[in-house]
Amino acid sequence: MKNRRMFSKVLVLLIVTLGFTACENESLNNESINTTDKTQVAFDHEQDDMGCIVSQEEPLTPSDYEGSITLGNEIKIPQTIENMQRAWEKLRDRGLYPEVENPVKVNRLYVRFLPKSQNQVLELSRYDKALDLFGFPLHYEFESITDENDSYRDRTLPLETPNPFYTVVNHDYIFPSSIPYEIIEELYMPDEDRTIPPDLADNLELVAENIAEGKSTDELSKTSKKWRPEGRIRVVDHAQGEPTDGMAVPVKGVQVMARRGLKWSWGITDEYGVFRVKKDFKKEVNYSLRWSNHEWYIIKGSSVTRAWYFGPKKEGEWDSLIDGSIQSYYAQIHRGAYHSYYGENYGITRPMHNKPGNDRMWIRAHKKASILGYVAHFYENVPHAISVFAKAKGGEWLYGENFDENHHILYSSLMHEFGHASQRNLFYMDNQLKWKNLDRIVGESWATGIAVELIKEVYPNYHSYFLDWSECAYVDNPYYTSYVVKDLIHPNGNDDGFDPNNPQYEANLVEFTLKEIEDVMGHTWSEWRENLKQGLPKAKADNVQDRFDYWITVCD
Numbered sequence: 001m002k003n004r005r006m007f008s009k010v011l012v013l014l015i016v017t018l019g020f021t022a023c024e025n026e027s028l029n030n031e032s033i034n035t036t037d038k039t040q041v042a043f044d045h046e047q048d049d050m051g052c053i054v055s056q057e058e059p060l061t062p063s064d065y066e067g068s069i070t071l072g073n074e075i076k077i078p079q080t081i082e083n084m085q086r087a088w089e090k091l092r093d094r095g096l097y098p099e100v101e102n103p104v105k106v107n108r109l110y111v112r113f114l115p116k117s118q119n120q121v122l123e124l125s126r127y128d129k130a131l132d133l134f135g136f137p138l139h140y141e142f143e144s145i146t147d148e149n150d151s152y153r154d155r156t157l158p159l160e161t162p163n164p165f166y167t168v169v170n171h172d173y174i175f176p177s178s179i180p181y182e183i184i185e186e187l188y189m190p191d192e193d194r195t196i197p198p199d200l201a202d203n204l205e206l207v208a209e210n211i212a213e214g215k216s217t218d219e220l221s222k223t224s225k226k227w228r229p230e231g232r233i234r235v236v237d238h239a240q241g242e243p244t245d246g247m248a249v250p251v252k253g254v255q256v257m258a259r260r261g262l263k264w265s266w267g268i269t270d271e272y273g274v275f276r277v278k279k280d281f282k283k284e285v286n287y288s289l290r291w292s293n294h295e296w297y298i299i300k301g302s303s304v305t306r307a308w309y310f311g312p313k314k315e316g317e318w319d320s321l322i323d324g325s326i327q328s329y330y331a332q333i334h335r336g337a338y339h340s341y342y343g344e345n346y347g348i349t350r351p352m353h354n355k356p357g358n359d360r361m362w363i364r365a366h367k368k369a370s371i372l373g374y375v376a377h378f379y380e381n382v383p384h385a386i387s388v389f390a391k392a393k394g395g396e397w398l399y400g401e402n403f404d405e406n407h408h409i410l411y412s413s414l415m416h417e418f419g420h421a422s423q424r425n426l427f428y429m430d431n432q433l434k435w436k437n438l439d440r441i442v443g444e445s446w447a448t449g450i451a452v453e454l455i456k457e458v459y460p461n462y463h464s465y466f467l468d469w470s471e472c473a474y475v476d477n478p479y480y481t482s483y484v485v486k487d488l489i490h491p492n493g494n495d496d497g498f499d500p501n502n503p504q505y506e507a508n509l510v511e512f513t514l515k516e517i518e519d520v521m522g523h524t525w526s527e528w529r530e531n532l533k534q535g536l537p538k539a540k541a542d543n544v545q546d547r548f549d550y551w552i553t554v555c556d
């Protein structure tokens with residue numbers, strides 16, 4: 001108990017000093033912010049309307065491109081037609097494969113797309129959802145890599161112009177008609193040619209690589225062992241007061257890539273954070289981790305640049321323990337997103353899946369403060385976006401300059417925003433008008449309720465801290481202080497007894513599940529309340545009424 005009280009004190013202090021629980025505006029003092037007219041409109045909109053559900057995106061700034069790797073030497077591509085042709089001749093000169101016809105032909109293309117705008121980036125990802133798009137060239141070495149290197153930016157491009165996307169496609173790929181592209185090199189990739197013996201593919205690959213690098217071509221694949229890249233991805237949790245504080249926790253469901261030049265293969269981490277890619281390699285590979293998957297992108301701030309973790313170039317396993325740096329930020333965001341889409345959510349509606357007619361969620365990880373004054377928000381237009389901010393409006397770091405503090409608060413903020421995403425999906429399936437006319441206090445109460453409930457198994461002490469919450473935290477923004485949902489699920493709070501002077505009252509407490517509360521979701525406060533009261537005995541219905549009345553007046 002003592003610990004919890006201590007914990008609460010620390011937390012209240014945090015809330016007071018930094019001014020956040022989930023996505024609420026910090027006190028919206030317009031004068032203190034350097035606003036343009038455009039921003040001012042947004043402020044007015046936010047004040048009157050939907051809370052941390054926003055319909056304006058934060059502006060792009062040069063700081064959104066911080067963290068770019070520097071390109072080193074150009075890699076000579078082994079799989080050019082010329083190199084492969086020469087490799088084939090070398091093998092024939094040695095009398096090998098007399099029965100096989102010359103297999104060298106164009107079977108792949110190394111290309112880059114040149115989208116001119118965010119819309120074209122979207123168009124491209126909608127055109128071919130399976131295409132691996134790399135925002136960095138594959139035929140360059142990277143200069144020494146640090147954890148802060150999370151992307152590549154071609155700084156000769158204007159601020160608003162997206163990076164080119166590099167990839168390798170089939171030789172007969174049908175390109176989208178509206179997006180400019182360039183073929184950098186025609187390729188023969190022997191390991192993609194199913195018509196030749198595997199050992200021939202290995203030998204062609206090896207000899208061509210040696211030709212490209214200007215080395216001796218005597219070596220054959222028998223003397224060079226193949227190996228399968230694998231490893232483990234974990235992050236140190238920095239969640240003060242929680243059982244996992246200071247511990248290494250696995251990063252589950254993350255896509256890890258092993259790449260050697262233009263050849264790559266993916267693995268996905270399991271519940272222990274362990275991965276193994278699907279192809280064998282010879283010699284060393286570049287390990288990297290893509291903080292995106294089929295359902296979402298983690299994006300750098302307001303740009304369209306996807307966040308990566310560029311790991312080591314090596315032969316052998318990659319056992320990565322992320323501790324601090326921007327990568328801790330991404331890892332925690334990934335954990336929250338993974339939980340929202342695939343983890344325990346007690347049967348409520350998931351955020352919208354990436355399916356025809358809908359895009360991936362854009363999770364914008366900002367290193368700066370929100371100009372709208374939030375610590376996180378949900379962008380309601382398509383493509384939907386969740387923004388999290390590393391700094392409070394006054395410039396204080398919310399999660400530490402090195403992203404090694406308050407991980408539980410970051411997680412909880414994410415669950416709140418994904419709560420909005422989940423409700424948006426609920427109303428898509430049900431009635432879009434309901435979303436448009438959603439009462440601000442209903443939206444915020446539900447998102448807050450989801451966050452409190454979903455963090456239960458991840459951060460039990462933070463969950464339990466909220467169960468005792470009964471105060472008005474934001475006089476100016478009572479929408480955010482409604483904890484009606486946790487009262488309906490956990491009427492006894494932390495078993496401290498709700499009202500010791502009135503045992504009869506306690507006997508009549510309602511106890512719903514999260515799913516039951518969602519099932520009767522209304523778009524107005526009174527509709528939701530009345531739906532919940534339906535069919536209950538009077539005393540219990542009165543209890544529902546009492547909780548709704550309490551939370552709508554707590555800040556009066």
Ligand SMILES: [Zn+2]
Pocket residue numbers: 022023024051052053416417420443444447
């Ligand atoms: Zn919210």
